[in-house]
Amino acid sequence: MTDSALKVLCVVGTSAANSATHAVVGCIAERLLALGADVDVFNPTEQPLALFNPESSHASREFLQLKARVEVADVYVLGTPDYHGSISSTLKNFLDHFWQEFAGKLFAEVVCSHEKGLTVIDQLRTVARQCYAWSLPYGLSFANSIDVKDGAIVTEALERRIEMLVHDLWTYGLVLRQQRRADLDGMSPGFLANVRQPKNLREPEAARSR
Secondary structure (H helix, E strand, O other), rough: OOOOOOOOEEEEEOOOOOOOOHHHHHHHHHHHHHHHEEEEEEEEOOOOOOOOOOHHHOOOOOHHHEEEEEEEEEEEEEEEEEEOOOHHHHHHHHHHOHHHHHHHEEEEEEEOOOOHHHHHHHHHHHHHHOOOEEEEEOOOEEEEEEEOOOEEEOHHHHHHHHHHHHHHHHHHHHHHHHHHHHHHHHHOHHHHHHHHOOHHHHOHEEEHHO
């Protein structure tokens, strides 16, 4: 992949080894790859992340490795089951580790729910807002055993929603990435000024484009 490829981090927010969340997030990842995106998948069942501790977590090897992956991403696909009208503890733990790394980037909410997952989607939008990130104006929800069976998507409605989500992630992810880079490289007083590096610490443009 080149520097021009949209970089997407897909987060499978469940501790289950096999689930409908895995299947749908995996499908989204495959379709983004087909478009030419550089896709990374964080699967906590294979890459455990200890419970967030503000006094020690940011020094752990696991965090530092994940931080590098989070920082390079332009877009985050956040998958979670709906647990009691809320996001999973697995996804919340991932989100708790980060803040400014999300600023100016795009969130997409993917929720496994038999009740449309509206409160879960709203909670993830709240996280995006608190972290100065953008969010798609809709979330993708689906029902296990109805839309997904044996790891396969079986309804046309979910297929269409995934197609729409992938298109919008690709389209608006590129737009927001371009503007984010311009804001970080410039001197505008916008909200990204809070995470802008001093000019003498910025990586030369030639090095960034390699």
